[in-house]
Amino acid sequence: MQNRVVPASAFARRARLAIASLGMSALERGGRGLVITGLVLAGFGCGGETDKHDAMTDNFDRSALLAHLATNVLLPIQEDVAAKAALVPAAIEAHCTALGSGTGDTTLGTARLAWQNAVDAWERADALKVGPAVMDALPATLRDRIYAWPAQAPCDTDRDVVTHFNAPASYDLTTKLGRQRSLTTIEYLLFPQTDMHSCVTEPPGWTALAANLPLARCRLALTLAEDVATAANELVTAWRADGGNYVGELAGAGTSASSIASAHAGVNLVSNSFFYVDRDVKDMKLAESAGLVMTTVCGVVGEPCVREVELRYADRATFAIRINLSALRQAVSGTTPTADGPGFDDFLIAVGQPDLAANMLADLDAAIAKASALPDSFLGALTSNYTAVVDTHAAIKQFTNDLKSQFLTVLALDIPDDVASDND
């Protein structure tokens, strides 16, 4: 967040007072054509006073905002995802090798940690999905190839474990849906320590796997991890200046070097990503899991619905929520541990809304504080500290109330909608 002195708009205030003193409230009821005509002439007549220009505008630069966020916030996130995802296959492969030699217990922790680091990196990216991960121009499944949550298909995965182990050459990953791949499926393969399957009827060949089940799961996890690493690399390549250069596209929005029509449109692309905190974090990760809302999965209200909990096998939902909020704060404030530049709070201040900027940051900080107070075990929180979950949900709602209303009206931004629709 950058500090900036905001000059008052004296002329506008004076004009409003002058007009209001003429009793124009009657305009609400129509009529007064002569008065209107006089006022419009007065309004035009008062324009063009150059000394008012500085009072009316601000030096805030939307392109600088975009350049800063693209370069110092968003691109590093994609690079982190790619770097962390690249480490997962080797860790899982080492685990598979160890399983083959009967020493898998020690390597499982390493594989899980590599997966956890990749998921944590992705949670930051998921909270600020802009560009290639959500663009139609690239494979629409790019995001789902890395992290398909909430789509997950444990039973399909169990079947894949068998077929992949028995006939790896005929296993075709490209035909698999997002729910059968990505870091979410790898979680299912690495964490449950049971030989139970998730299907109504046992998958063919399941019993025959017997002692090979851990190895079979590991090998499928390795195949999926290699695909995740590839997808994460495709994503960061699409961002990098020496690749697809989306970082340049976003930073240069409104210039001839970018396909994004204007800096304002670029800003709207970034602000669209903020709504992840509303539907995904507030409504899904918290409300549905806690049973604050009616869900079709559990069909109950007022009771936790474990099946809705993100990362429930690894019990990392609390960490995911904290990371999501932390990433959002970086984009809103423009401040990261390694860089400080213009953020949306500065944008709000620049257009004359410092109170809204302060309120939104304070609300976001309050939500982050509530998330920090959540027990690390989200599953445990649902049973032993339910209030903390409810409080976090309420705190995020406080932030999204402004995000979905005044934030949009003062910045003339729109809600996320992947197809532009007409107005009038």
Added chain:
Amino acid sequence: MDVDRIRTRIRAAATRPTDIASLAAFRIIFGAVMAGGIVRFLASGQLPKIYGEPKFFFTYPGFSWVQPWSVDGMYVHYSVLALLALAIMLGAWTRIACALFALGFAYTQLIDVTNYLNHHYLVVLVAAQLALLPAHRAWSVDVQRRPELACSTVPAWIVWLVRFQIGVVYVFAGLAKAKADWLLHGQPLNAWLAARTETPIIGRFFDEPNVALAMSWAGFLFDTTIVIWLSWARTRVPAYVVLIVFHGLTGYLFMIGMFPIIMTSAALIFFSPSWPRVLLRRIGLARFAEPRGSALPPLSARTRRIVEAAIAIHVVVQLALPLRHFVYPGPVLWNEDGMRFAWHVMIREKHGAVNFIAEVDGGKRVEVPPSAYLTWRQEREMGSQPDLILQLARRIGSDLRAKGYTGVRVYAVTNVSLNGRPSSPLIDPTVDLLGVRDLGARDWVLTAPDSEPPVIRPLRRNP
């Protein structure tokens, strides 16, 4: 001058033979614009988002039975509409095509209230009128098929009626701007223009003081007076140039779809009824300019009385609908009571956050976020419109009852920002929305904030 003489003179003027050319041209252009608009819509990718993704549709009173086809069916529906539009343009089975087009287009709008756009409403009105007016009696396939249909003139009232319909849009769009936010504070144009200082060429002016206020007044004066200038022969051409600039500018700056093209082409009806013939002669197509046929046969006395009554009713309705919000308490921009079908075109920037709270017997309390039912687009529209909030509350209530809950109560917690004001509650959060009616005084809608909208400082253009 007594009343009878006035009536006689009006009737004489109204029945005076007038060149059919501008009416036929209006039909041709309308059909072409509609065909183009529908092709544009089909190519935009919006259709599955609008008709396929929603799990819930907001309906108009009495039209809850209107349901969408499957997505593929909707593609077929719109494709048929495009073909009907081409038929209107060509004048092939024109009246049937117009009637089917009006019904088919109205159907697409009745499916979901959040689809409402003022120019879509205008399209339905115009298509319905063309189904009744003799716009097919010149430059049409119908005349080629049945030469006896050809007419060179129609009574003047027919052209007047179309002019009235287009004029109503402008005048009431202008009167809708006669509000403090628009005329005193330059909102929402201030917020919109402040965000568009980087617009090529003209964006440099948007960071000037007062430009939003000046443009607000310009828009108000344009809308309220353009019909006068278009109707007066001496000012018609410059007025039309201004009209093109106005609609071109608004179409360039704002995402308002086909509205600028529809209005720019429709406004040609204010020109001399013979303007198409003059144009054809000037571009070397004189052979198409010659009138064919005679005057439109006069109506029988009984038919004339029916037509006069129908027109009178239509005119009264068209004047009353946009004015009805004056009958309702509170400002229309806040409570939205009387907002639709009233030509309140682009006069507010309004967003809201809504959460529903449901309580059932036994003390259970559950939140229902709009995302459980609505797409982002629907949520945006519902967030600021009380009647839509009420509809979804009722649906939530009925869903809970269907699950076996009793004593269901549904409340809405709302935060709505109008033209940049700090968010305020729109709906009384203590009122069980299952116990209210949407008729009469809406005491469940809270009063509008009395604060002024903020001034949004435009940003400098980037160097």
